[in-house]
Every structure is written in structure tokens, then in C-alpha cells.
Amino acid sequence: MELHAMDLYIKSLIKEAGHRIRNSFISDITIETKSDANDLVTNIDKEIEQFFIERIRRDYPGHRIFGEEGFGDDIQHLEGVVWMLDPIDGTMNFVHQKRNFAISLGVYEKGTGQLGYIYDVVNDDLYYAVRGEGAYYNDEKLKPLIDTSIAESIVAINASWLAPNRYLDHEAAIRLVQTVRGTRSYGSAALELAFLASGRIDAYVSMRLSPWDIAGGAVIAGEVGAVMTNFKGEAANLLKQDTFIAANPSIHNIMLSDYIRLK
Amino acid sequence: MELHAMDLYIKSLIKEAGHRIRNSFISDITIETKSDANDLVTNIDKEIEQFFIERIRRDYPGHRIFGEEGFGDDIQHLEGVVWMLDPIDGTMNFVHQKRNFAISLGVYEKGTGQLGYIYDVVNDDLYYAVRGEGAYYNDEKLKPLIDTSIAESIVAINASWLAPNRYLDHEAAIRLVQTVRGTRSYGSAALELAFLASGRIDAYVSMRLSPWDIAGGAVIAGEVGAVMTNFKGEAANLLKQDTFIAANPSIHNIMLSDYIRLK
Numbered sequence: 001m002e003l004h005a006m007d008l009y010i011k012s013l014i015k016e017a018g019h020r021i022r023n024s025f026i027s028d029i030t031i032e033t034k035s036d037a038n039d040l041v042t043n044i045d046k047e048i049e050q051f052f053i054e055r056i057r058r059d060y061p062g063h064r065i066f067g068e069e070g071f072g073d074d075i076q077h078l079e080g081v082v083w084m085l086d087p088i089d090g091t092m093n094f095v096h097q098k099r100n101f102a103i104s105l106g107v108y109e110k111g112t113g114q115l116g117y118i119y120d121v122v123n124d125d126l127y128y129a130v131r132g133e134g135a136y137y138n139d140e141k142l143k144p145l146i147d148t149s150i151a152e153s154i155v156a157i158n159a160s161w162l163a164p165n166r167y168l169d170h171e172a173a174i175r176l177v178q179t180v181r182g183t184r185s186y187g188s189a190a191l192e193l194a195f196l197a198s199g200r201i202d203a204y205v206s207m208r209l210s211p212w213d214i215a216g217g218a219v220i221a222g223e224v225g226a227v228m229t230n231f232k233g234e235a236a237n238l239l240k241q242d243t244f245i246a247a248n249p250s251i252h253n254i255m256l257s258d259y260i261r262l263k
Numbered sequence: 264m265e266l267h268a269m270d271l272y273i274k275s276l277i278k279e280a281g282h283r284i285r286n287s288f289i290s291d292i293t294i295e296t297k298s299d300a301n302d303l304v305t306n307i308d309k310e311i312e313q314f315f316i317e318r319i320r321r322d323y324p325g326h327r328i329f330g331e332e333g334f335g336d337d338i339q340h341l342e343g344v345v346w347m348l349d350p351i352d353g354t355m356n357f358v359h360q361k362r363n364f365a366i367s368l369g370v371y372e373k374g375t376g377q378l379g380y381i382y383d384v385v386n387d388d389l390y391y392a393v394r395g396e397g398a399y400y401n402d403e404k405l406k407p408l409i410d411t412s413i414a415e416s417i418v419a420i421n422a423s424w425l426a427p428n429r430y431l432d433h434e435a436a437i438r439l440v441q442t443v444r445g446t447r448s449y450g451s452a453a454l455e456l457a458f459l460a461s462g463r464i465d466a467y468v469s470m471r472l473s474p475w476d477i478a479g480g481a482v483i484a485g486e487v488g489a490v491m492t493n494f495k496g497e498a499a500n501l502l503k504q505d506t507f508i509a510a511n512p513s514i515h516n517i518m519l520s521d522y523i524r525l526k
Binding site: 037038096099100154157162164177182184185187195199200 | 422
């Protein structure tokens with residue numbers, strides 16, 4: 001796979017998709033709900049996924065595509081090259097805020113992330129990485145993550161995970177919130193991974209993410225040393241929805257052992 | 264008071280302060296802690312407050328200044344004209360993220376907000392209002408808030424308020440989190456008020472805010488119809504720290520009656 005040629009191709013494709021999304025703000029956006037009333041999808045999510053798939057199928061016909069809206073392939077294994085795409089990560093922000101959402105794209109070969117992109121469409125900010133060559137925020141090379149402590153960390157965690165629930169030991173999560181320097185919640189897994197990669201937050205925790213939510217960010221955050229697993233400490237799942245924690249390497253272990261625990 | 268002349272003066276002053284803050288990124292920032300280990304203050308917070316105070320005392324000598332860092336006046340009443348200033352609202356974001364903080368300024372006459380400014384320094388985004396003339400986001404006039412429902416609302420609330428605590432009925436707050444469409448937390452009261460005023464969130468809740476945190480935002484959010492009180496439903500306190508809820512007018516009552524309750 002010629003990564004540098006693909007990298008240029010993908011950047012151009014993402015910028016064009018971003019342009020289409022920004023243009024959509026002046027037209028009608030149709031909002032539907034998916035699994036529950038707060039799981040939103042719009043015609044724009046669908047149109048943008050179809051735009052990507054059309055181009056990728058034309059220009060990289062041997063590759064498969066795993067997309068959030070389901071217009072891609074039925075992915076049961078990670079052989080060959082798989083593009084993992086969330087056309088609009090943070091659809092609720094897209095609908096309610098018209099900002100704070102991103103295009104997320106990762107290209108994986110035999111299950112290994114080779115290219116990663118998170119494009120903050122409204123701010124025109126691109127985070128990206130080619131495996132082994134470091135991660136970038138626009139033209140700026142991102143620095144390796146610096147060691148920190150739990151007490152000085154800023155952790156992105158949604159307040160809803162602190163309510164009693166079937167999966168997570170919410171009392172341990174509450175202790176986390178009481179121990180860290182601060183918590184934030186931005187509503188886009190892709191952007192939260194980008195913020196981790198650029199050192200603005202020190203960890204990101206979610207009870208439920210899909211491969212396309214994390215595929216792009218995993219390549220980027222991995223390049224600066226972030227550690228990413230599910231809550232059992234296993235490698236992040238690229239075939240199905242799972243729990244997810246991404247953290248500065250100096251706090252990942254203690255986060256899992258002391259604060260983020262499955263019931 | 265000649266509000267339009269002051270408005271032009273203040274915009275110029277805020278932009279100059281923003282320029283100084285952005286310049287500080289290339290110099291050394293000294294970080295200290297205040298009341299607790301996570302209550303940060305830097306030399307830049309102090310320098311920027313002193314910059315404002317020097318200018319205001321020179322150009323508006325009869326006015327008093329209520330500033331977060333304490334270089335202003337000892338404010339025990341709201342007679343005359345009082346400038347309420349937070350030179351860097353969201354200091355933790357300033358230190359850790361180098362973004363997502365704001366200059367917050369409100370000018371009050373006999374306790375009534377006449378002018379309000381929230382300046383997102385890194386994005387160069389200014390939210391402002393002259394009392395009775397509507398609120399603006401840069402050159403765009405903000406629209407009056409549209410009615411919504413609790414179930415479709417996005418509420419800014421920090422995860423820490425969901426832990427058991429002495430003040431808030433945290434179980435009711437957990438019900439809120441489980442009822443609304445989504446929650447967010449950005450780490451700057453001023454920006455969260457700006458986001459409420461621009462319709463990106465529908466409510467903002469905090470257990471503990473000071474007058475300078477809310478003074479600028481209250482004028483701006485008030486112009487688009489937001490309702491702001493403490494948790495008892497009383498007018499926001501402009502002399503001392505208090506609880507604070509700002510919300511779309513269609514959900515403020517139910518937020519207070521059903522979800523945000525003092526113990």
C-alpha cells in the first residue's frame with residue numbers, strides 16, 4: 001500500500017466532504033432517530049457516507065469500507081484493507097450546535113491502523129497520522145504525551161456514565177471524578193481522541209463505541225503514545241461495539257485498576 | 264452612561280487583552296493554586312486583570328471594578344457603575360489546553376446589567392450585548408431562544424455535581440442526566456453562557472459561581488430570553504458566590520422543580 005499517495009488522496013477527499021457538510025447548513029437537514037430517541041442521524045450523515053463510498057470504490061476498488069450508516073461492506077474480519085468511516089462523528093452536536101463534530105476515518109491493513117484522520121469540519125482543523133511517522137494537528141507535529149498523574153489529569157467522561165447502570169461500577173467512576181483535576185465532555189469520540197492526542201485532555205472514557213468512532217483516532221493517538229483498550233484491558237475491538245478507554249500511558253493502568261471497572 | 268461609546272471602548276480593550284493573552288503562550292506561564300489544588304491561577308490572569316483595571320481607572324475614574332483576582336475594589340453594594348471582570352474564565356483550560364477560556368466582562372449600573380462581553384480569545388469569537396438591543400456573536404445577531412423540552416435538551420453540567428455531595432440532591436441531578444438528550448461540560452462558565460445564548464446548549468448548571476463568572480454572560484443570555492437564577496429560583500447573586508442555573512425559558516421551571524434541588 002502506498003501510504004503517502006493515499007494520505008494525499010484522503011486529505012483531499014476529506015476536505016471536499018467537509019465543504020459539502022458546511023454547505024448543508026444553508027439547506028434543509030432531516031433528522032431521524034436510530035436505536036433510541038437520542039441516537040440521531042441526518043440525511044447529511046448518509047449523503048456524506050455515500051460520497052466517500054462512491055469515491056473509494058472507484059479509486060480503491062479492492063478495499064472494503066466499514067461505515068457507520070451501513071452503506072459500506074458487511075465487515076466480519078479485517079483481512080486486506082478496510083476503511084473505517086464515521087461521516088459525522090457527534091451527530092447530536094451537528095444537529096444542535098452546527099459545530100463540534102468531525103469526520104473520522106481510519107485505514108487498516110490486516111487489522112493494523114496505517115492512516116488516521118479526524119477533521120473538525122467547522123474549525124477546518126485536521127488531525128492526522130501515517131503509522132510510524134508521528135501525528136499532526138494541521139501543520140504542527142504533535143509531541144509525545146508527557147507523563148502526568150491522576151490528580152493532575154483532565155478526563156473526558158460523559159455525566160451519564162456516573163448514574164447507576166448495568167455495566168460500569170459507577171461508584172468507582174464517581175471516585176475518579178472526585179480525584180482528577182477536572183472532567184469535560186464534548187460529545188464527539190473522534191474529537192475527544194484528537195484532544196487526547198494533542199494533550200488537551202489526558203484520558204477519554206466511553207461505555208459504548210463502535211469501530212468507526214475510534215479507528216481514525218486510534219492511529220493518531222497511538223503515534224503520540226496514548227494507550228487504548230476496552231475496560232478489560234484488551235486491545236480495542238475493531239469489529240464490534242465495545243467499551244473504550246484511551247489515556248496518557250502514565251495513567252492508563254491506574255484508571256483501569258482503580259476507577260473504570262465493569263460490574 | 265453613554266453605552267455605545269463604552270461598547271466601542273470595551274471591544275477595543277478586550278481585543279487588546281486577548282492579544283496579550285495569545286502572546287503569553289510563547290512566554291512562561293506561572294501556575295499557582297488558590298482555595299484547593301484544582302483552583303488554578305496564573306501570572307497571566309493577574310497581569311490581564313491589572314491591565315484592565317489600569318485602563319478602566321484612567322478612562323472611567325468614577326467606576327468601580329469587581330475582579331476575580333482581587334486587584335479591583337472591595338465591592339459590598341452595587342450602587343453606581345460596577346465592572347465585573349474575569350480576565351481568564353476557565354483557567355484550567357487555559358493552562359491545560361491553551362484554548363476554551365474567555366475574557367468575561369459585565370458592566371452594571373445600580374445592579375442592572377447594561378453591557379456584556381464574552382471573548383473566546385483563541386477562536387477570536389466575541390459574544391456581546393448592549394441591554395435592550397439584542398445579543399451578538401461577532402457580526403451575527405443572536406435569535407431569541409426557541410422553546411424546547413427537557414427530553415430534547417442539551418445541558419451543560421459537570422460530572423462532579425453528580426457525585427453525592429452536601430449541597431445538591433444528586434439523585435435528582437442523575438435523573439436529569441438520564442432524561443435529557445445529552446450533557447456536555449466545557450470548563451468555562453462564561454463560554455457555557457455564550458453557548459446557551461447562541462442556542463448550542465439549552466441549560467447550564469453550576470453549584471458554585473462568582474459574580475464575575477456570570478456578569479457578562481447574564482447580559483448576553485438575558486437578551487435572547489434565557490432565565491437565570493440560583494437554585495432557589497432567586498435572581499442571580501452579583502455580590503457573592505452562589506448556585507447558578509441559566510436555561511432556555513421553556514425548561515427553567517421544570518429544571519428547578521424536578522431536577523436541580525438543594526438538599
